[in-house]
Amino acid sequence: MDGKSVAGRIHDAIHRLTAAEKRAARGLLGSYPTLGLAPVAEFAEQAGASSATVLRFVAQLGYKSYPDFQRALREEMEARSKSPLQRGVPLGDQREPDSHFLDQFISRAADNLRATAGLIPPSEFEAVCTRLAETKAQCWLAGGRFTDFLAGYMEAHLRLIRPGVRRLDGRPATRTDQLIDIRPGDTVIIFDVRRYDPALVELAAELASQRAQIVLITDEWMSPVNRFAKLVLPCRTEMDRTWDANGSLLAVVEALLARTTELAWPSASKRMGAIERS
């Protein structure tokens, strides 16, 4: 048996595998390496395949028997726990030397996340959450061409935890109608990233004149909307020269939702329970 890790062998062999064998492979990767240390029957059950298929799967990986495969797994975890440097890295994701596109991309996305955490002052973040947990004022959401989905996502979740959540429609024409309903002190969350949408700046200007409180979620280059915003949460989005990624915006949105849920728990839990039952 050569020195490759079991997870590595799976990645190498997966294209040769049949549908049921792939279920076994995914099952193992999903709870790695535990499932492989269980008896064949349990492995099969958990992965949604038959024992025979699991056996064929380990044969495909190049092991001459199931016990042999299990020994490889044990030796792998033993080696890992013995080297103090690598301790703490979960077993599944040791980087193979020939890091693939997905690995590189995700690694950069993770860098962006970390940078974003550094970019946003905790007090700003907290201020937005307390404002959202405060249900006296209404809360509106608006996004641009490629960020509208974020507004939609946030709206759907925010609706679960508080009342008075509404969405500002994308088309500038219909916006003027909606502006009538906005009251002074209402919160408006605006998403805007590079190739900034001029319509959003106009919108922000009008909202500001109506004394709405604008929260801007943007990228590191700062949408011009920030002129009118009370609170700004900038996120790192740059991947390379041609590509920006909105993953960090979503992460911030989810963090906002989680924290707001926490702050508004007494009322939010009742509301969520009621929605659940309906």
Added chain:
Amino acid sequence: MDGKSVAGRIHDAIHRLTAAEKRAARGLLGSYPTLGLAPVAEFAEQAGASSATVLRFVAQLGYKSYPDFQRALREEMEARSKSPLQRGVPLGDQREPDSHFLDQFISRAADNLRATAGLIPPSEFEAVCTRLAETKAQCWLAGGRFTDFLAGYMEAHLRLIRPGVRRLDGRPATRTDQLIDIRPGDTVIIFDVRRYDPALVELAAELASQRAQIVLITDEWMSPVNRFAKLVLPCRTEMDRTWDANGSLLAVVEALLARTTELAWPSASKRMGAIERS
């Protein structure tokens, strides 16, 4: 069996143990939990005792059989790797003691990203991208309650780089109409995460019978849609007991888009240029 950890039980029981049994205990603690997952004979050999002694040792710990003891060990490591909160903090970046909510949240989100990279075999990822770059067949997208926004986001971007992109509407009623347009060999990307949508399973079943190629993007617990899927990209989403995060799904979507753009560059660049000018 009560909930105590195996290591805890050893410490509780160690004074009752006889000399040879203590050797077994020391051996297990020395390479924990690997040695306990080996066959009895190997455990015995490594610990310098006989098989019978090892058996008596696990009996002393309160397990009614050796397999029972091994299951406890597996469940223990499974629980540990599944709960991000208890997972060992990486040695390098120890969190600031007064680390703020946002930092913690984002740090866990980054963990999820990394875990996701380990969960998805590069060849599967690549297969999806080449399929998307191939413009002969049409490409459809569908999502569930909280993942529909991902379908929308992906649709918007995919439209920029290739023709024949369409969205399957959320309401089951209108779906039957749309199914008429689907041709054998078409690609359908389905998003489905926990609290899986039964409507999506139905949809997938129908699509499979029409010989559409289904690509499933799901969470680590695997939507039942996977029975019908040709390719599956599982992502880690778990944050804590009450909250799952879709950030890793979006990261994968963006990676897919970036890679597909790369693969389809000759045609995609022309198309994007034309859209730009319009």
Added chain:
DNA sequence: GCATTTATGAAACTACTGATACACAAGTTA
């Protein structure tokens, strides 16, 4: 130092797990 108790490992046993063969289903090609 002898008797008694307790601990320990070797060997026999049985139960269960992993392996194999086979039949059926699904998908593919002509």
Added chain:
DNA sequence: TAACTTGTGTATCAGTAGTTTCATAAATGC
């Protein structure tokens, strides 16, 4: 559509692991 190839699960078998028994060796008490 029919013939064929490939994949998949069920049932059966064989081998090995876990368990038990028992004889022997320490350890302890008298």
